[in-house]
Amino acid sequence: MPSLDLSAARWTFRDAATKTWLPAQVPGCVHTDLHRAGKIPDPFFGTNELDLQWIEERDWEYRATFNVTRATLAEAVVELVADGLDTLATVTLNGKKLAATDNMFIGWRWDVKRRLKVGRNELTIRFASAAEFIRTHRLEHQPKEFNDPVGRCSTMRKQQCQFGWDWGPRFVSAGVWRSLRIESWSAARLTDVRVTQAHGADGVRVRVAPEHATAAKGKTEVTYYVTMDLEGKEVASAAKVTGAPGSADEATDTDAGLALHVKEPQLWWPNDHGAQPLYRVTVELRDADGAVLDRWTRRIGLRTIELERKADEWGESFAFVVNGRRVFAKGANWIPANAFVTTLARADYARDIQSAADAHMNMLRIWGGGIYESEDFYDLCDERGLLVWHDFMFACTLYPGDEAFLRSVRAEAEFQVRRIRHRACLALWCGNNEIETLNWDALKKDETRRRKYDAVFHRVLPEVVAAEDGVTPYWPTSPYRGEGRSNDYAVKELGEKTGDTHFWDVWHARHPVKDYEKWNFRFVSEFGMQSYASPATQATFCAQDDANVFGATMENHQKNRAGNQIILDYVSRRYRFPKDQDALIYLSQLNQAYCMQMGVEHYRRTMPRCMGALYWQLNDCWPVASWSSLEFTGRWKALQHVARRFFAPALVTAHVPGDEAPTIGNYRRTTVREVHVYTVYDAPEKARGTVSWELCALSGERVLQGKKAVALNYGESVKQASLDLAPAMTKYGRDNLYLRIALDIGGRVASEETVFLTPPRFVALPRAKTKVAVKWQGKTAAELTFTSDALQHRFAFEIAGAEATARSSDNYFELYPGRAKTVEVTLAKPLTAAQLKARLRWRSLADSYV
Incomplete structure (x- = not known):
């Protein structure tokens, strides 16, 4: 079918209250066009965000001129097709109004044959101020907003996190955000x-x-x-x-x-x-x-996908079944990968999705406050084997339920379900994110609000999914326990019986990290811990003399209320006081990785009762302190490296019953006496291996050791050993011991970990001597072999100047005395051996202290 891509037309834009036209880009948005024209500074740098809020108050006008041929107009039908307009658009063609739109998530098609002419044509699209619309429309709708600092963003069908979230900036934009073209046809x-x-x-x-x-x-x-x-x-x-x-x-x-x-x-x-x-x-x-x-x-993709919900010994299962095989969902939550989504290219998606696959993830949850993603996203998930839990774009607050709103929602859902339903990766349609659990009391007490809520999420959306898809399961909200059951967050016991759970006692409620092990949930679709971005990423938005975490810039790049205090609180519970800013960043990332490891390994140990762990969150939409495991630049945080180990198909993991707590006078008392060693296995092929353990003193003495031959079967979590460590703790002191556990398969270490018997801040880790040998595998690939004369916990290395581009097979690992560790590194650009060694930097936990 003949098509004219209007992105190639000559586009200009202006503040509708002015006469000055500036060059524009389509697809695009007003913020990026203003920045490209030199009219505003980098929106992500410093506190510039705060100075750019005027943009949402203005109307913006886009204009294009393009030529139409006689052959095009000779066709029987000529249509203007818009795949996405953000949001309140009035479309004018050759001086006459063509249409008006009010939903960012709908594609539009208009007959323009009689409005076009041979030769030069002019298309104008005026985008009305979203802020003004919110102030003047649907005034009877007064929801409680949990993340929009101004309020009432739910009154319009627009990307909700544009209005600000607890990890993202407020940039309420406008523009042609997806393809715009002329299509012509006859028969x-x-x-x-x-x-x-x-x-x-x-x-x-x-x-x-x-x-x-x-x-x-x-x-x-x-x-x-x-x-x-x-x-x-x-x-x-x-x-x-x-x-x-x-x-x-x-x-x-x-x-x-x-x-x-x-x-x-x-x-x-x-x-x-x-x-x-x-x-x-x-x-x-x-x-x-x-x-x-x-x-x-x-x-x-030829496959079957079901959401299994069957009665079992614990209540009712919640498990994804692919081709008849129950699959433990391992992954993370996905948010828009840039605050300005029109800047994203396929390479940006490929970078982050490949990182997810490299970390053994098999599911991403598209969160409901963002966008229905680009074709590139779904293509890459299809290719990499990442199942997609797909929220509809509703999050956290109550939405209107008037007939006009419901018609718009139905049209949106029909358009998007038809667009996405064929995807191999599509595993679940979910009505919304957290609306029911956050508004549980209001929905119980107010029948009108309940009726409006049900109209969207229990009538319109499931009807569309049934009619337009008919195969993919529908889940009304997340978290959810099922029809007729309480969705009150406080009643966490129900999450142990059925449905999916968002667990935020660790972080928001500041509960101990061991509280992850307190609950045996069926499926955990959100849980998380924040950390700071690396110094290299911080440098992209913050001057070096402005990097104090309680300064204006760092606080503006921390969108969670009291987030910086919470990070420091959790860091102080586990680690010693950092010696400098870089050490604080490193410790925050170690703490984040430790917290997610505690949660994920507990959920995997309780398999098949629990059948999914999706942490919050995989990615960032701008450079920020957040819950992400990938920084905005694509750089892996410690969590992403550790996730590659705790999501691996073969896992050895330890459960340490008991705890340590301060008593009167701040003396520490411990109830830790033993360690239980488990294997968790979900590779399709059976295997045999050996579990081994070594209890070592920091002085180098091996105190206790053992091993056991094990059979590894799909979908099994097995306790392989229970180790009584009380005698050794009495003799050597728990501050002077560490336990190494390992799983070997086929003569190689498939999984290993260090277990401390007290928080690491009390462990007198020695200052170790490190050696490295380099073996080149090509101009941009090398093997680095590290050795150490003492334990180095969470040994992290980087290649200065290539932090965001160098990829390694492992990092933030355990470097044991007498055990060499070889890591494969791929560089974006060639380096000589001397350059590589000169740029190598490393640290471990002991190096972060004063």
Whole structure:
């Protein structure tokens, strides 16, 4: 179908109250256009955010001129297609109003044949102020806002975190944020294609149900021709004539499908469970002479996905089942990867999604205060085997329920479900993020609010999912315990029986980190701990003399109330006072990694009762102190490195019953006496291995050791040993001991960890001597082998000047005396051996203290 991409047109923009036009970019937004034009400073630097709030108060006008050919206007139908306008847009073509929009998440299509002319045309889009709309519309809707510092962002269908969140800035923007084009056609075009699959003993039967529109009234004979190929090799095809004189087919008949039979299917699997073959499905709409009128091409994975909710000994299960296999969901929550989403390229998505896959994640949860993601995001999740838990874009607060709002929500859901439903990665549609649990009392007491809430999340959205998808499960909100059950956050016991849980006692309530082990939840879809970004990332938004965490810039790049105090509180519970700012950053990241490790390993040990752990959060939308494991630059925090170990298919993990607490006079008393060693395994293939343990004194003496041959079976968490350490603790003192546990498979260490018997701040770690040997594997690849004469806990190295670009096979690891550690490093640019050694920097826990 002929198409004219309007992003290539000459675009300008202006404050609608002025006469000065400036160059613009489409897709784009007003903030990035202003910055590109030199009219505002870098929005992310310093406290510039605070000085840019005037932008949301203005109306902004975008204008483009483009040429239309006589051949285009000779077509029967000519349409302007907008895949996304943000948000309150009035569209004018050649001086005449064409349309008005009020939902950022809907694609629009308008007939413009009679409005266009051969030669030069002018398109103007005026975006009204979101702030003014909020002040003047739906005034009867007065919700409690939990993250919007001004309030009432829920009155409009716009990316909610643009209004500010507890990890993101307030940049309420406007603009053409997705593709804008002219499409022209004459006989017919495809309007929708639905692909479903039925798996059986004789293979997979794929049903393709196209729909089309015709330019002329009455029936037009067309043929649907469908092919399905894998890596260029056709595996099935079918054809069907429709609209022929005397036929009963109608263009809107979605049952008029074509059946394809794949006899030897290659199944799509989540990451670490198998391969991700993607079949290409192509639908051609042909006229009676065989000419192609329109073409639709998508990639699908052959797989089944269910949300299992069955009665069991603990209550009711909550588990994702892929191709008949229960899969423990390992992953994180995903937020928009830039506060200005139109700046994101495929490479940005590829960087972060590959990082998730490298850390053995198999699920990302698209959080409901952001956006329905780009095709690049879903493409990459399909390719990397990352299941997607997909929230609809509603978060935290109550929304209007008037008929106009409900119509808009229905249109939004229909547009997005049709766009995304074919994706191999799609595992769940979820109505919203935390609305029910945060507003539980209001929903119980106010029948009107309850009725409006139910209209959106228990009527409109599930109806759309059932009608337009019909396969992917729907979950009304997260967290949720099921129909008829309390969703009060305070009643955490219900989360041990059924549904999914957001657990924030650690962090928001400042409970001890060991409280993760207090609860045996079925599925944990949010939990987290903050840390600071690296010095290299801090330098992108903060001058060196302004980097104090309680200074104006650092506080502005900490969006959680009292967040900096909470970080320091948790750091002080586990570690000694840091010697400098860099050491504070390092310790904050160690603490974050430790907290998430405590949570994830507990949830994995309780498998199959718990069947998912998605920590908050994977990524950042700007450089900031947050819960992310990836910094805004893509650099891995300590958590991302440690996650690669605690999410690995083969895991050795320790449960340490008891605790240590100060008593009168601040004397410490411990109830720790033993350590239980577990293996957790969820690789598809069975394996055999050896679990070993060594209790060592810091002086180097080996106090206790042992090993055990183990069988490793899919989906099993097994206690392999219980170690009585009380005699050794009495003899040597718990401050002078550490336990190394390891799991060897096939002669290599698959998993290992250090267990301290008291908080590390009380452990007298020695200052170690480190040696490194470099072995080049090419111009940009090398093996670094580190050795040490003493234990170095969470040994971290970096290559100065290449922090964000160098990738390593491991970091923030344990460096044991007498055990060499070899790490593979890939550089973005070549370095000589001398340059590499000169740039190598490292530290371990003992190096962070005064």
